[in-house]
Amino acid sequence: MSLENPTYGGRLYAELRRLSGYDLVTSIMDYKTIQQLKKSDRESTLKLFRGNSYELIQLLKTAEPEEVGNYLVEKWEEANQAAEANPALVFIVTCI
Numbered sequence: 001m002s003l004e005n006p007t008y009g010g011r012l013y014a015e016l017r018r019l020s021g022y023d024l025v026t027s028i029m030d031y032k033t034i035q036q037l038k039k040s041d042r043e044s045t046l047k048l049f050r051g052n053s054y055e056l057i058q059l060l061k062t063a064e065p066e067e068v069g070n071y072l073v074e075k076w077e078e079a080n081q082a083a084e085a086n087p088a089l090v091f092i093v094t095c096i
Contacts, residue, residue, distance in 0.1 A: 008065055009040030009048070015069030024076045 013034065016025050025034060029048075037048055046060050059068045 007039060008042040009037040009045040012045060012065035012068055013037050015066045016072060019069055019073040020076065024073060027076070028072075 033048060049060055059071055
């Protein structure tokens with residue numbers, strides 16, 4: 001565990017930054033939420049991600065932050081590839 005990011009949320013934030021820079025973090029969270037994530041324990045991190053997929057919630061409950069970070073980046077990259085392959089789909093989804 002890093003001394004700079006001793007909390008569960010801090011470790012998750014650090015992993016997301018390491019894997020994707022600011023791109024993923026800023027696409028899913030605003031500044032206030034990012035600051036909360038950096039300080040949050042596992043339970044508080046769960047609250048920040050409520051309303052997300054069952055699979056993500058289960059990972060947040062049981063997995064290490066680094067594993068959750070890998071999962072989120074994988075899903076983010078899949079979404080980006082789908083958007084590149086079919087830009088009209090992204091337009092339709094964002095308009096719903």
